Amino acid sequence: MSRPHGSRSAGWAAFLHYGALTGPIIGVLWLFVVATTAAVAASFLSGGAFRPSGLASLILGVALGLAALRLTRWPLVGVSVVVMAVTMLVGIGPVATGQAPGWAFWVAVFATGIGTGLGLAKMLHGLPLARLTRHEFEDAVIRFLTGFGYLFFTFIVAVPFYVMLMTSLKNQQQLVQNPLDFSLDLSQGWHLFDSYVELMTTFNFGSYLWTSFYVSLLTVLLTLIFSIPGAYAVARLRFRGAAMFSRSILLIYMVPMIVLALPIYIAYSMIGLRNSVFGLVLIYPVTTIPVALYMLQGYFRGLPAEIEEAGLMDGLSRLRVIWKITLPLSLPALASVSLYVFMIAWNEFLLAFMLLDDPSKFTLTRGVAMLNSSEIPRQHLMAGSVIATVPIMVLFLGLERFMTKGLTAGSVKG
Amino acid sequence: MPDAVPPKGRGPLAKREARLAWGLLLPTLAIVSAVVIVPLLSIAWISVKPIGLADLRPPAPVARENLRGEAEDLRLQYRVRNSSRSEPIGDVTLRDTLPEGLTIREADSRCEINGTAIFCDLGDLDGGGRDEVELFVALDGDADPDALGDMAEASTPQISGSADNILTNAEFTTANFARIFDGGEFWRVLGVTLFYAFFGTVGALAIGLFAAMLLNRSFRGQGVLRGLYLFPYVAPVIAMAFTWVILFDPFSGSANALLLRMGVTENAINFFGDRPLALIMVTVFEMWRYFPLSFLFILARMQSIDDDMYEAADMDGASPFQKFWFLSVPQLLGILSVLFLLRFIWTFNKFDDIFLLTGGNAGTRTLTVNVYEQAFAVSNIGAGAAVAVVIFACLLVFSIFFFKFVSREEGL
Structure with a gap:
């Protein structure tokens, strides 16, 4: 038997299982994906007019898809770049160009050419023109989906952040003139950061940063102080109601914030805690304690009980066991929980929005919400967003290992 | 020799463990119930009350203190009003301390003076109602009336009254x-x-x-x-x-x-x-x-x-x-x-x-x-x-x- 697999069941979309069909189809789809990506990217980079052309993608895609079956990687890339350059110069390429700076045109040419060539070489190389086995066909489809996936996700994640950052560096006139133009005018020098300077000086964002920071830090501390003993009790000690208790933690964790926010608003209005950072620090930990309890009890359960029992045998009291054995062993979990709680408190918007009215006491998110008014230019709003985003991102990237662990350990909540 | 029997029920160790567990849980339990259970109950309560945003400030009496007039006419004046336009307030009382340098000559009939303590019982105040209490006073020696006036305005009299609070009364609605x-x-x-x-x-x-x-x-x-x-x-x-x-x-x-x-x-x-x-x-x-x-x-x-x-x-x-x-x-x-x-x-x-x-x-x-x-x-x-x-x-x-x-x- 020449083909080891898949001869009995033909599998999915069997009529496509010919290299001469699969190659061109994947060629067309991939070329169109790359052309669209390149067109959008070139537009966002230069403000020029680029758009993908379906017809050109169809014709060239078929050709390149067939070529990919025969050529190895670098020749294919070469052919692809040359084809793109020629067709786009004539104006019939897969990326149609309107008014645009020259460099952006060449960026589009090379991005489309290299992207198409490399991608197709990876997806299609070595496939025969004739009938494919089910494995060969499905592997090619999966490689196409993988390539598409990487482009798609990187794009949808990167574009909003790119737009946020670049808008914050523009001025009103540039924004109105061409909303697509995100290129930086470096000749402005330090004036690029005018929005930030204004936020820091006239809008008091320095103090909001500080408020957000210490509110988040206090929230983390209070949350840990309250949740560590509780989580330990639920995880380790046997008492009636332990199971029910660990369920009710999850139930409380599901209560929507807005349902609690209304009575809290009423109570705070009546006892005069509204409009005070102290009131906020009182309420934030309560929103995070259930999460922390939930995460920590899961971790404590996973610790071997024998170590603690050894400590008990050696004459330590339970509390000393927690302090001397359990906590040092759970440092990674504590780090995850702290980071996660810090993130929740830093990003919290609803309570800060409802409870704070006095601009001198705002947290960062409340300050950004204040910028959302028709009188304040958009680049200020985006600069405020960047100021709110950057610290948490730096923290996240620096401690990503803990953060991902923290997120998986306890939260499906957003 | 009696047969060995396994222990029944919970022994002292188990009890101690349970006690410790509840002890550890207590702070968490207390704070979570205070901020989750209580609001949930209160929201159920509020949902059957006819209450608007403005009702969050319950009607309360507000007082302002002034030193007015000169010489014979010098008087300490308290202006009282009801913060609510519609709801009456009952049993309005006012307490204050007489600033040093003043002595009472003649007090409003509703007021009792006890040394430097002033206590006035003003009765009921209608919705949007106002009231005024005047105490005629004399200056002690060479006290400065302007400074005393500033002092009087700066110190706030304690005023209280009982008003029907929409949040706590028995009025319900669907x-x-x-x-x-x-x-x-x-x-x-x-x-x-x-x-x-x-x-x-x-x-x-x-x-x-x-x-x-x-x-x-x-x-x-x-x-x-x-x-x-x-x-x-x-x-x-x-x-x-x-x-x-x-x-x-x-x-x-x-x-x-x-x-x-x-x-x-x-x-x-x-x-x-x-x-x-x-x-x-x-x-x-x-x-x-x-x-x-x-x-x-x-x-x-x-x-x-x-x-x-x-x-x-x-x-x-x-x-x-x-x-x-x-x-x-x-x-x-x-x-x-x-x-x-x-x-x-x-x-x-x-x-x-x-x-x-x-x-x-x-x-x-x-x-x-x-x-x-x-x-x-x-x-x-x-x-x-x-x-x-x-x-x-x-x-x-x-x-x-x-x-x-x-x-x-x-x-x-």
Whole structure:
């Protein structure tokens, strides 16, 4: 038997299982994906007019898809770049160009050419023109989906952040003139950061940063102080109601914030805690304690009980066991929980929005919400967003290992 | 020799352990019940009260102190008024201390003077009513009347009264519930909420599954990509929501400019302002922002699947799609369904995202946004509380489902 697999069941979309069909189809789809990506990217980079052309993608895609079956990687890339350059110069390429700076045109040419060539070489190389086995066909489809996936996700994640950052560096006139133009005018020098300077000086964002920071830090501390003993009790000690208790933690964790926010608003209005950072620090930990309890009890359960029992045998009291054995062993979990709680408190918007009215006491998110008014230019709003985003991102990237662990350990909540 | 019997009931050690457990739990229990249980009860209470935003400030007597006149006519004057225009206040009393340097010559008949302590019983004050108390005083020696006047104005007299508080009285109404269930409005809001919760959750799960499959292999840059794909979730919702609003702005948004240039559309599209596009957009935002969570959980589960199984499947000649359908999907079904239930509940409860993106306009008002809308935009706290009670009832129903289900799915 020449083909080891898949001869009995033909599998999915069997009529496509010919290299001469699969190659061109994947060629067309991939070329169109790359052309669209390149067109959008070139537009966002230069403000020029680029758009993908379906017809050109169809014709060239078929050709390149067939070529990919025969050529190895670098020749294919070469052919692809040359084809793109020629067709786009004539104006019939897969990326149609309107008014645009020259460099952006060449960026589009090379991005489309290299992207198409490399991608197709990876997806299609070595496939025969004739009938494919089910494995060969499905592997090619999966490689196409993988390539598409990487482009798609990187794009949808990167574009909003790119737009946020670049808008914050523009001025009103540039924004109105061409909303697509995100290129930086470096000749402005330090004036690029005018929005930030204004936020820091006239809008008091320095103090909001500080408020957000210490509110988040206090929230983390209070949350840990309250949740560590509780989580330990639920995880380790046997008492009636332990199971029910660990369920009710999850139930409380599901209560929507807005349902609690209304009575809290009423109570705070009546006892005069509204409009005070102290009131906020009182309420934030309560929103995070259930999460922390939930995460920590899961971790404590996973610790071997024998170590603690050894400590008990050696004459330590339970509390000393927690302090001397359990906590040092759970440092990674504590780090995850702290980071996660810090993130929740830093990003919290609803309570800060409802409870704070006095601009001198705002947290960062409340300050950004204040910028959302028709009188304040958009680049200020985006600069405020960047100021709110950057610290948490730096923290996240620096401690990503803990953060991902923290997120998986306890939260499906957003 | 008596037979050895196993101990029955709970021994002293078990009791001690339970005591310790409750001791450790007590602070947490106390604070959580104070801020979760009490508000939940109070919201149920408020939902059957006819109460508006303005009623949060209960009627109270307000007093102002002044030193007026000169020489023979010098008098300490207290002006009292009712802060509420409609509600009467009963048993209004006023207490103050006489500033040093003054002696009382003649007091208002309603006041008792005891040394430097002043106590006046002013009786009832009608809604919007005013009252005045005057105490004729004399200067001691060479005291400066201006300084004394400033001092008198600076010190605040203590004033109290008992008014009927709408929050605590026995007046109940079903008008709040009647109001929110009135007309088709409620069902439309519920429909929007369910659409948003269902498609937002399913979409986030599907995209998350896709992303997890992409990253479930080791290659250089895998860590970087994983970090990048988590960005939408880690960044503050307010920053992300405003970025989307600006990106999709109908007049000056980049997305519209791009679509116009590409010739996809003739006119600018109002992404967050047109029905039903706005609802679709907020759902897409939800998918975009929360796919990282599903992705993280699914990836964690994928990495814990044993490789042996796939090797065995390879030996049997299973194709890649077959391995996905017949091996990966069944293995992931547990985490997927738990994630679906949890995320569905939380999306159902979501407030910030829609509030920031559309403010609940253009057919995107969900139940949670409706709480805010009723309580603050329409200033009807009672109706807002009624919506909150409905949300809580939905939550209870969901959680019954959840616990029936999750008790079988260990680990989450």
